[in-house]
Amino acid sequence: MPVEVNESTGHCTLIGDHVRIEGTGPEVEIFTDEQLRMSVAVLAGERVPITEAEADALTVVGAVDSRRHLKASEPGSVI
Template sequence: MPIEVDENTQRCTLIGEQVRVAGDARDVRIVTDEALRMSIAELDGQRVPITESEADALTVAGAVDGRRHLKTSEPGSII
């Protein structure tokens, strides 16, 4: 699991292949990576791919949700 969230302190840890970064959940930004077709959690300049359920857990803890929902019906969508 690439994230850990402490519900009591609202701190989280993002864990990637070569990165481990911790901070307040409110400092995490969740974005959509169109090339990967998945969500990415960003903290302190580090980016970690995450699942949608992990993205939801981070937003509940206070992370900023900047995801874009990709649709086949939208002009310019990669799907």
């Protein structure tokens, strides 16, 4: 699991292939990566693909949720 969240302290750790970054929830921003078709957490300029459950866990500790819902019926949607 690329995300570790401590709800009692508000701290989280993002774990990527070659990176392990720690910070507080509000320092994390969650985006939708249209090419990957999944969410990505960004902390200190590092991007880590995450599941929707991990994105939800990050929002509990204050991460900024900038996700967009991709819909096949929207013009220009990648799906």
